[in-house]
Amino acid sequence: MNAAAETRRMRRLEPTAIAGVMSREVANFRTYWKGTTFSSVMEPLVYLLAFGLGLSATLVDEVEGVPYIEFVGTGMVATAVIFSSALPAMFGTFVKHRFQNTYDAILAAPVDVEELVTAEMLWIGLRSGTYGCVPLLVTIAFGLNPAPGMLLTPLFCFVTALGFAGFGVAMAATVAKIDQFNYVTALCVTPLFLVAGTFFPIDGLPQGVQVVAQFNPLHQLVELVRGGAFGFEWADILRFAFLVGFALVTWRVAIRQMRKRLID
Amino acid sequence: MAAIELRDVVKTFGSITAVDGLDLEVPEGICLGLLGPNGAGKSTTMRLLTGQAIADSGKLRVLGHELPAEAKTARGQMGVVPQLDNLDVDVTVEDNLAIFARLYRVPDVGKAVDKALDIARLRERRRDAVDELSGGMRRRLLLARGLVHEPRLVLLDEPTVGLDPQIRTELWTLIGDLKARGTTILMSTHYIEEAERLADEVAVMHQGKVISRGRPMELIDEHAGRQTAEVYGPPDRLAKTRAEAESQGLAVRAAGPAIAIVGSERADGAIPEDAVVRAATLEDVFVLLTGEEAE
Numbered sequence: 001m002n003a004a005a006e007t008r009r010m011r012r013l014e015p016t017a018i019a020g021v022m023s024r025e026v027a028n029f030r031t032y033w034k035g036t037t038f039s040s041v042m043e044p045l046v047y048l049l050a051f052g053l054g055l056s057a058t059l060v061d062e063v064e065g066v067p068y069i070e071f072v073g074t075g076m077v078a079t080a081v082i083f084s085s086a087l088p089a090m091f092g093t094f095v096k097h098r099f100q101n102t103y104d105a106i107l108a109a110p111v112d113v114e115e116l117v118t119a120e121m122l123w124i125g126l127r128s129g130t131y132g133c134v135p136l137l138v139t140i141a142f143g144l145n146p147a148p149g150m151l152l153t154p155l156f157c158f159v160t161a162l163g164f165a166g167f168g169v170a171m172a173a174t175v176a177k178i179d180q181f182n183y184v185t186a187l188c189v190t191p192l193f194l195v196a197g198t199f200f201p202i203d204g205l206p207q208g209v210q211v212v213a214q215f216n217p218l219h220q221l222v223e224l225v226r227g228g229a230f231g232f233e234w235a236d237i238l239r240f241a242f243l244v245g246f247a248l249v250t251w252r253v254a255i256r257q258m259r260k261r262l263i264d
Numbered sequence: 265m266a267a268i269e270l271r272d273v274v275k276t277f278g279s280i281t282a283v284d285g286l287d288l289e290v291p292e293g294i295c296l297g298l299l300g301p302n303g304a305g306k307s308t309t310m311r312l313l314t315g316q317a318i319a320d321s322g323k324l325r326v327l328g329h330e331l332p333a334e335a336k337t338a339r340g341q342m343g344v345v346p347q348l349d350n351l352d353v354d355v356t357v358e359d360n361l362a363i364f365a366r367l368y369r370v371p372d373v374g375k376a377v378d379k380a381l382d383i384a385r386l387r388e389r390r391r392d393a394v395d396e397l398s399g400g401m402r403r404r405l406l407l408a409r410g411l412v413h414e415p416r417l418v419l420l421d422e423p424t425v426g427l428d429p430q431i432r433t434e435l436w437t438l439i440g441d442l443k444a445r446g447t448t449i450l451m452s453t454h455y456i457e458e459a460e461r462l463a464d465e466v467a468v469m470h471q472g473k474v475i476s477r478g479r480p481m482e483l484i485d486e487h488a489g490r491q492t493a494e495v496y497g498p499p500d501r502l503a504k505t506r507a508e509a510e511s512q513g514l515a516v517r518a519a520g521p522a523i524a525i526v527g528s529e530r531a532d533g534a535i536p537e538d539a540v541v542r543a544a545t546l547e548d549v550f551v552l553l554t555g556e557e558a559e
Contacts, residue, residue, distance in 0.1 A: 010337045019366065020363065024352065028352060028354060101346070101348050106367065107316055108316070110337070110339045110340035110369070264316065
């Protein structure tokens with residue numbers, strides 16, 4: 001034991017603790033990255049072929065002045081983000097806590113619940129921020145012109161994924177059994193995914209739904225990604241601020257729920 | 265300074281009082297065995313010491329740090345070996361150790377991992393995934409992981425529960441080495457033999473509090489005397505012998521198919537000639553104090 005650690009009173013949110021927890025995620029990721037990467041590339045490819053090419057060849061040519069395949073391709077970023085953040089956070093956290101007792105091991109070390117949750121969210125955010133860009137790259141391969149604003153896509157994906165990671169962790173700490181995730185998926189994840197403006201513009205929906213959609217982080221992400229591809233507008237600053245706020249709120253809620261679950 | 269000081273600690277879960285006014289002091293450099301039946305409050309006590317459970321009342325101090333306020337700092341100086349295997353099974357042996365070396369802020373992770381691999385005698389298997397290891401190797405790795413930062417205090421929570429005798433003996437050797445290095449150890453167990461072999465002192469815990477404490481031989485002398493006589497036979501004979509022994513103020517307990525008359529050297533004609541007389545053991549003490557069968 002080194003002397004510095006012996007005498008020093010440990011603070012909150014220590015970067016070394018957060019990095020230590022993330023190093024565990026990295027070590028595990030090295031064992032399963034191939035499958036995750038394969039599905040992250042294949043899923044948008046299949047969706048683009050099915051919706052983008054299929055619908056644009058038969059029913060829809062352009063949406064909001066953009067070829068439909070590019071409209072769907074940019075929107076698919078949000079789909080990739082929610083499915084690579086909320087679901088792994090829900091299931092991964094539940095399994096690590098209830099079945100693998102991983103968190104008992106980590107919390108026996110000088111790491112607290114706040115650092116644990118922060119590290120888990122950051123890791124999911126980084127991973128999802130990376131995989132979220134894949135649909136955009138695939139769409140570029142299908143003819144979307146690269147634009148400088150697209151360089152901000154990883155940042156937009158990262159912040160949104162942080163929010164959904166916090167949501168997933170909080171849900172994992174709240175449900176009693178793993179099958180209760182079916183309710184979370186049916187009542188939250190699927191509606192958010194469908195009313196994000198990925199496959200069709202939300203301004204064709206009833207007025208009430210349009211208002212609700214403004215509170216959907218995925219919709220804000222879709223608008224930001226399309227802004228990066230086709231031109232930003234001033235409202236995008238508010239959209240980004242909304243996503244930051246979403247991440248901050250879910251971060252604190254996830255910590256509170258996990259503390260209740262992990263500390264007797 | 266004591267490594268662990270608990271004063272009048274209470275912890276309840278709803279209507280269940282898991283720890284009930286517990287007083288416990290563990291001086292530095294000893295191995296204290298916390299011996300008690302299932303549900304005695306041993307695991308809750310361990311969780312209180314790591315800050316994973318918060319006491320309802322009482323004072324807790326570990327390595328000079330008040331809990332729960334300074335639990336994180338205290339955890340930095342203690343190692344925990346859990347009852348359940350919570351290794352990362354897909355990750356290599358050395359990565360499992362390196363992750364915890366980082367969590368414990370060890371400055372030279374590589375050196376710490378090498379030392380821990382030597383403790384676990386797993387140097388040759390360092391690049392293998394944990395799920396390729398035998399049960400015994402996994403338990404050695406679990407122990408080495410708790411020691412990767414060379415802690416001053418080690419909490420062993422039922423370190424050999426559910427293991428076969430050969431693996432148990434292997435772990436006892438490792439724990440013996442740890443004791444020899446002067447590390448303070450608090451070991452919860454419900455195995456009498458484990459406590460007898462490893463603990464300098466034993467605290468018998470029952471219904472959330474310590475009901476007796478001392479060196480194993482002292483406890484035996486105090487509660488069980490020198491000898492125990494085991495009497496076998498049909499139920500009516502055992503009942504008669506029991507009644508006679510109890511009328512002389514001797515403690516009698518069930519011992520499988522027999523009855524054991526504890527402190528039989530004080531008996532006056534109550535011990536049948538065919539009784540098997542043996543030296544009193546910690547098991548006799550445990551059963552007398554807790555009323556539970558020993559393992």
